[in-house]
Amino acid sequence: MTAQQEIPPHLVDQNKGPAILAICSTLTVVATCFVAARLYVRAKILSRVGLDDWLILVSMLCGYLMLGLTIAAVRSGNGRHFATLSVEQKSGAILYTIAGFCPGILSFGIPKLAVVALLTKITNPSRAHRIFLWLMTSGCLLILFGCVIILFSQCTPARSQWDFSVKGVCWDRWILVYYAIVAGNISAAVDLYLAVYPAVVLYNLQINMKKKLALSVALGLGSIATAVAIYKSTRLPALASPDFSYDTSDITIWTSIEGNSIIIAACIPTLQPLFDLLLGRRVLGSTGEQYYKGYGSRSGMKTPNHIELSSNSENKSASRHRKMGVHDVTIAKDSQESILGSENEQGGNGNTTSEQKPRGSHWIQRTQDVTISYEDQVVEEPTVGERRGV
Template sequence: MAAAESAAGLNIIDHDKGPAILATSITVTALSTLFVAARLFTRARIIGKLYLDDYFISISMICSWVTVGITAKAVSYGSGRHAALLTEYQFSHAILWTMVAFLPGILSFAVPKLAVVALLTRMMNPSRTHAVIMWTVAIVCLISLMGCVGILFGQCTPTHSTWTFSVKGECWSPMILVNYSIYAGSFSAFTDLYFAVYPAIVLCGLQLNIRKKIALSCALGIGSVATIVAIYKTTRIPGLASPDFVYDTADLTIWTAIEGSTLMIASSIPILKPLMDLVFGRRAFSSNDSNERYEKYDRSRSGKDESGVELSKRSRKRGRPMDTAISQLETAVDSTSYEEHRKSADQDSQTNIVSSTSEPPASVPATPPLGAIRRTDRVTVTTSYGEDPERGLPMSRWG
């Protein structure tokens, strides 16, 4: 009773962040689930193949919902409210479940970084050294973030003395956890920024028009939003050292859910191009089955399936990677399929470039009469799969 009167005197009775924690966590997680479901549908049903990044994102999605469930249990014990308003039993269990929720919560925004790397290494076709660097950065970031959980549960001996007040234990200074978490959060923000800026740098070197460069840079660089979220979340980390733990870490819980959902959404957007084509009718009303069209479009000349917006490793061995990047990345914003490009090219041609036989048509004299006006059409056919041996120019994939 005295504790309640004291709390009323401090005007903290109405301070309850529990509903905000649940509302935000459930909302952003449900939203990211829609994007992930659309991503998996696009890959599994339209393109016909799941990739490594899809499995990483699926794991992240599971961790997000596990976090929501554990967070809801923590809120039921009083997480989001001031310690002065809770009984010892409530406060103890609120601390325990809040701490437990950090484990899947961290995985929900750490694992998507691996998915982003898997996506970028396939779409951007970086050198082996650069690919190793990106994987190393993502894995080091994951390990660093998991270190926060290790310190959180290992800062006191025995561990359960952290939330069981009847047990006396020896604990490190709480600032060790705070300082390390700030480092891990800052490194996470840097990683998000690095993976968001890298595609834009690559696209600047490609022979694309400005509209497509901007569209692709935005689609692949939307993860920069997660950088802003990670930076702001880092400012909430000092709450880990607060005596009023379950109230002061409420914002950290909320922004952890937001960061994970932002990364999952950002990594899914570049994959949804074929689904958007179906939704807006660009392929849905085609005479051919949409799945069959994408299978044809995604199949390489060797007969292996590949994603239409992703670069294949084959480009490192044959042709020029940048030319392949142009033709592959353009499909992320171009609504026409491979067959439609071929059809358009045939319609634009005023005459057949190559005849089916070596003999000229009978109606067209092989040699115009002397003094007649001649019409000459110069046609250059290029492809990224090789080079013109006479001019040394890249040859078009349509050749």
């Protein structure tokens, strides 16, 4: 091939293709195992599949699509130096590489929505904060998708980017690079916020430090995606490189790492029931497999916002009654949401029963004090003689 003579001989044999396939395939398989475990917990153990599960499933499908396009790009020459490729290989490498960026971006953008769907169920934020979380992640996804729009619209016609028989007019490639860097940093900031937010909520709960740290780590693993997104931003100038097929290899690898890592991080907090069943005991508590028989069944489901992370402190909700004449007045702490309990830990009337709540199992409850004002009514106690009928 004459093109191989245009670069130094020692560069001809350089090929990142095998590394691309090995890393992307391995990460996709690992992420698939975590998603399968998550769906098993939700569908089999808890008998409930929620919005966050469907979002994770869509993200995983995007990961598969990216992997397929990455394989096609490597077969066309991606990972090798651009000058060593034939015209047909150059065309295929460019086409499949930029096509793979679209599902790749969705694979780490959509899981942010799944994380919000999970956090809003277990942290019970205010309505304003709930709206903020959804707008923040949705806006981030739209900003990230802007990279795809610029990528395919920077040349007119778009196919002139990979079809060398078509002449087109293109923008400066650094416009895409600068936009992608900004979008990547915004994505990293969102991941960091979603990792820190549950830790702040857990810090204010009355549970021991060991459980607090374990839950904070489980819910804050998205911080790994923050580090990945920041590093990937340093590789984005390769989008403007004349050696496109070789220099963009790192972007492909780190896009796969970011997408699969956030999918895995989003799945880990939901897997405690599976760990408990495998280990025969509560990971953060003290009960075994018997606890999960019928766990999350729909028959006893009264409150849809319960979640299965179920290692908790003592349930503080109780009712105290004070008799006043012929009236009973109840002063209660009304639970807003069982943060880490399950539906079957409640009876049909919402109260815990001794049969349904296993020994050693506790709940974390967000509580709201309800104050009832009343006037004391004097009830005369009978004398000793009156009680004896004297």
